[in-house]
Amino acid sequence: MELQRTLETLLLRRQSGRRYSSAAVPADALMRVLHAGQGQRAGDEKRMAPSAHALYPLKLFVLVRRASDLEPGVYEFEPRQGELRRSDLNIAAGALLSVSLAGDEWLEQAAVVVVITADIRRALEHFRDQQADGMRGKRYVDFEAGATVQNMALSVAAQGLGGVVVMGIDEQQLKRYLALESHMEVVTLYCIGVPVESHAADTP
Numbered sequence: 062m063e064l065q066r067t068l069e070t071l072l073l074r075r076q077s078g079r080r081y082s083s084a085a086v087p088a089d090a091l092m093r094v095l096h097a098g099q100g101q102r103a104g105d106e107k108r109m110a111p112s113a114h115a116l117y118p119l120k121l122f123v124l125v126r127r128a129s130d131l132e133p134g135v136y137e138f139e140p141r142q143g144e145l146r147r148s149d150l151n152i153a154a155g156a157l158l159s160v161s162l163a164g165d166e167w168l169e170q171a172a173v174v175v176v177i178t179a180d181i182r183r184a185l186e187h188f189r190d191q192q193a194d195g196m197r198g199k200r201y202v203d204f205e206a207g208a209t210v211q212n213m214a215l216s217v218a219a220q221g222l223g224g225v226v227v228m229g230i231d232e233q234q235l236k237r238y239l240a241l242e243s244h245m246e247v248v249t250l251y252c253i254g255v256p257v258e259s260h261a262a263d264t265p
């Protein structure tokens with residue numbers, strides 16, 4: 062029952078949070094969020110979120126603006142080691158807002174933005190024979206990204222952070238910004254920050 066109560070508390074706390082303070086997200090909190098999303102599960106080769114046929118087509122890019130102990134920049138999350146690997150990429154200020162279909166300003170204000178990408182070619186090929194329209198792999202990728210976001214959102218809620226999924230984006234433009242290989246696609250974004258309400262500096 063205790064676990065059930067904890068779960069219900071977390072589910073109630075999981076709400077989209079779009080107003081962030083200027084505070085940095087603690088790096089250990091960020092790593093817990095990423096681990097909840099796509100980290101390798103202790104004891105086997107599988108991950109924290111489910112994947113059809115354990116294919117694991119998702120890859121997380123992490124745009125860090127303000128996180129303690131981490132230089133601003135673009136990182137790739139390594140599920141096995143639970144580490145961030147710095148990439149050569151830079152996402153210019155304003156670039157994320159420019160791909161928003163709805164002028165979602167929190168894309169620029171979030172301390173961290175996780176970009177969920179997927180090896181769509183691999184997913185489509187793997188499940189090609191399962192359905193006549195050949196799109197099953199795409200549906201599975203979207204489903205797995207949803208499970209990943211929900212895991213991250215519960216971790217964000219548990220740690221008193223704020224987060225929101227942003228899917229209203231020009232995925233192709235963002236794919237160019239991230240210089241993704243042709244077989245990779247952007248699926249969705251997840252913004253993370255320290256909520257305005259819980260940051261002492263925001264309290265007059």
Ligand SMILES: Cc1cc2nc3c(=O)[nH]c(=O)nc-3n(C[C@H](O)[C@H](O)[C@H](O)COP(=O)(O)O)c2cc1C
Binds near residue numbers: 165226227228229
């Ligand atoms: C598939 C999906 C796409 C979404 N896209 C956006 C988005 O582009 N921008 C945004 O600010 N919120 C987006 N949201 C968040 C919803 O607006 C939010 O979940 C909804 O208002 C319910 O509020 P809650 O998350 O606090 O329960 C999206 C949510 C889902 C599930």
